[in-house]
Amino acid sequence: MKTLNLLTLLVAFVFISCKDKHEFGDLTPPSNVNASFSIVGADNTHPHGDGTGLVNFVVTAQNAISYRVDFGDGKTEMAPSGKIQHRYTKVGTNKFTAVVSAVGAGGSMSSVSLELEVYSSFSDAEAENMLAGKNVGDTKTWYWAANVAGYAGLGPQESGDNGEYGYPAWWQATPFDATRTCMFENSFIFTHTANGITYKQTADHVFIPGAYAEVLGVAKDQCHGTDVVPTITGEKQVSFVPSTSKAATQGKYNNKAYRGTAIELSNGGMLGWWVGASTYDIISLTDTQLIVRVMQPNSQYAWYHIFTTTKPSENNFTNLVWSDEFNKAGTPDATKWTYDLGKGSNGWGNNELQTYTKDPENVKVENGVLKITAKADGSGGYTSARLKTEGLYGFKYGKVEIKAKLPAAKGTWPAMWFLGNNFATDGWPKCGEIDMLEQKGNKKTHILGACHWYDTDNNHQGDYDKETEFANTSADFHIYTMTWTEKKIIFAVDNQNYFEMNNNDKLPFNQKFFLIFNIAMGGSLGGNVAANFTEDSLEIDYVRIYQ
Incomplete structure (x- = not known):
């Protein structure tokens, strides 16, 4: 066993009071600090130990109420009894300086240093x-x-x-x-x-x-x-x-x-x-x-x-159940997509200006993306396309991921949205509408999320929407997601949430919905179309649905 009596370091505390006199008792720091250590397994053949890295420390002092050991490897522990075992884990034979302190009343301390060299063989x-x-x-x-x-x-x-x-x-x-x-x-x-x-x-x-x-x-x-x-x-x-x-x-x-x-x-x-x-x-x-x-x-x-290493989600939707990667050039996959055609009633209920077609100049798969293109028809009108999965695919709850680039032209109103499968029988808004993404025609640095339904308690339409600033939606592709559960509906772009609404059993958002992609022109959210408008496109790299 090695014993060292080294220079005592005294820490004095001065207490000053402007008005009151306080009594702190005897602040005499500990004295006669004696600290020693023994390396487990050390002998003449193995002076630095048996490779466990274990070292036993013993310290005594007068006027001490506890002891503190800084082992010199970044670790410090209190040793109220004055005895403590520590394991050094740095592999190989390494030198350490341990500082052993006797702690007295009021926090006064006296310390000594111990130099030790320890062998540790464990490694993982x-x-x-x-x-x-x-x-x-x-x-x-x-x-x-x-x-x-x-x-x-x-x-x-x-x-x-x-x-x-x-x-x-x-x-x-x-x-x-x-x-x-x-x-x-x-x-x-x-x-x-x-x-x-x-x-x-x-x-x-x-x-x-x-x-x-x-x-x-x-x-x-x-x-x-x-x-x-x-x-x-x-x-x-x-x-x-x-x-x-x-x-x-x-x-x-x-x-x-x-x-x-x-x-x-x-x-x-x-x-x-x-x-x-x-x-x-x-x-x-x-x-x-x-x-x-x-x-x-x-x-x-x-x-x-x-x-x-992956932060789990309470709604950990990881099973890919439906997708379109748009890898085959030409017309969209007829097993997955159908169309709304014409001008609709009252401009599709929103005073929209376009006529929907399924012509290749308005909708096609090209270079690995779906392109929905709104065009001026040369006679003061506009053509576009509206694709949907109605009658082909619907789903309830899950995560939708869409990689898309939005049109930049003033007056274009792109949307990626959903209607309840009961739309044909119960109509809107009783079927419910989930607008995962919309963009106003005159605010191309903003995106909009919304939900619409029929409020049965009050016998009128219910709405909730939120608009968020998000730049470069027309210059670059971004990943838009919807997480939909029986408790919440959440929209995000590039992992940044921009819409969150609570769901409950009174709302229609607990049934199957189908998917819709389109560009409208003008109307309630499209606003005034630029006089020099010729054409612009909504481009979709992929759509994936997980459950």
């Missing part, structure tokens, strides 16, 4: 690379896999003859549990630096389950901030160490053994769920999924977490 480079990226400077962000049953779970630490200590035998969270939505705001960023892996979480709160909330004396099963858990924020160092728990060495999760590696987060770090511990057994790890287990101190509770 594959885990480091999958967690943070292979190269220095790489960063990976992880999220709660909230769409998966058991993204949070609970089981025993060691009990259970049937192996229950290796998996969440007692409880598993259901996907998108409404009582834990505050958790899902958080994300977890791991960065590969020249000195190892660092970690931080993005939210300033963590979830505290009831079992540990009772220990802290705070409200159960909800998120708490830094007033309860001061160590939430800030960058943490990530260490990779051998797993030593019974679950990691003997247990199985989904009938597979644990990885055998644990991660330690410095300075009280946690992965969005606080139970008083910062060491996580890695159960399994891939480039896109992380499953870990953390043991709550002084209990039999072991908590399980599942994370993913």
Whole structure:
């Protein structure tokens, strides 16, 4: 054992009061600080240890009420008893300067420094690379896999003859549990630096389950901030160490053994769920999924977490059920599209000026895109096209993705929208109308989303719309999406939401709808058509529907 008595560093505190006299008691700093360390496994043949990286520290002092150790590797811990074991994880033989402080009344401290050289042989480079990226400077962000049953779970630490200590035998969270939505705001960023892996979480709160909330004396099963858990924020160092728990060495999760590696987060770090511990057994790890287990101190509770690199959506529509990629030149696919033709009644109900045709000069597939072209007919009128899937395809709920470029000419009114399948029998607005995208003829730097229906409670038309500024819609292709569920209808462009409306069972938006693409001329939203207008097009690269 090595013992060092070094220069004592005294921290004095001066308290000044303008009017009142305060008594703080004896502020005599600790004295006679004696600190020592012993490297586990060190002998004449292996002076720097057995490769575990474990070092035992012992410190004593007069007038000390606790002790603090800065281990010199970015980690600091309190040691109330004056004894603490620490694992150094930097691979190889490395030198460290540990600062050991005796803490006295009022926060006064006396410190000594210890120079040590430790050998650590454990390494899991594959885990480091999958967690943070292979190269220095790489960063990976992880999220709660909230769409998966058991993204949070609970089981025993060691009990259970049937192996229950290796998996969440007692409880598993259901996907998108409404009582834990505050958790899902958080994300977890791991960065590969020249000195190892660092970690931080993005939210300033963590979830505290009831079992540990009772220990802290705070409200159960909800998120708490830094007033309860001061160590939430800030960058943490990530260490990779051998797993030593019974679950990691003997247990199985989904009938597979644990990885055998644990991660330690410095300075009280946690992965969005606080139970008083910062060491996580890695159960399994891939480039896109992380499953870990953390043991709550002084209990039999072991908590399980599942994370993913893709932020899940409560409406995780990923199954492609219908699409048109417009790869075949010529007329649009007749198995998918039909047409509205003519001038309609009262200009299609909006005083529109165009006549719809299915002529190639108004609608065709060319160079991998659908082109709907509005044209001046030379006689003061206009022709255009209106395609629809009515009678061929309808759907209820899902995600619609359309890559499109809008016309730029004044007076053009492009639209990508939907009507209820009952349009032919019940008419408008009882069938419901979803306008995923419209653009006014005189506001080409704006886009518009809207829904229309028949308000049965008040016996009149119901409407909700929202207009948003969005430039370059006519110069470039953009990706427009609609996410439609029994609870909400959301429109977005390039992942930026521009419309959101609540859905409910009183509205008609809980039945199948069909799709419509068109360009109108003039009318209620098209406005005045430019006098020199000749033609302009709505171009659609693809349309995809997921459920």
